[in-house]
Amino acid sequence: MNNGIVKFFNDQKGFGFIKDDKSGQEYFVHVSGLVDEIRESDEVSFDLQEGRKGLNAVNVQLV
Template identity: 80%
Template sequence: MNQGTVKFFNETKGYGFIKDTQSGQDYFVHVSGLVDEIRENDAVTFDLQEGRKGLNAVNVKLA
């Protein structure tokens, strides 16, 4: 499980980005990868899964 912070999330369009706490990298997150509802600046835990355009955050839960 990785830890990070929700950098941006658009509820209307159902996607956003999570910044990994350790690596500082940003990962794409889609509403289909959420376990809990998230908002910008929420602390979250997540797994990474290979997507069409690189790694995506999945199983995203509030920390």
């Protein structure tokens, strides 16, 4: 599991980005990869999974 902060999330469109605490990289997150509802600036834990355009955050849950 990785930890990070929700940098951006659009409820209407169902996607956003999470910034990893350790690497500083940003990962795409889709509403289908959420365990909990998230908002911008929430601290979350997540797994990474290969998607169409690179790694995506999945199993995203609040810390």
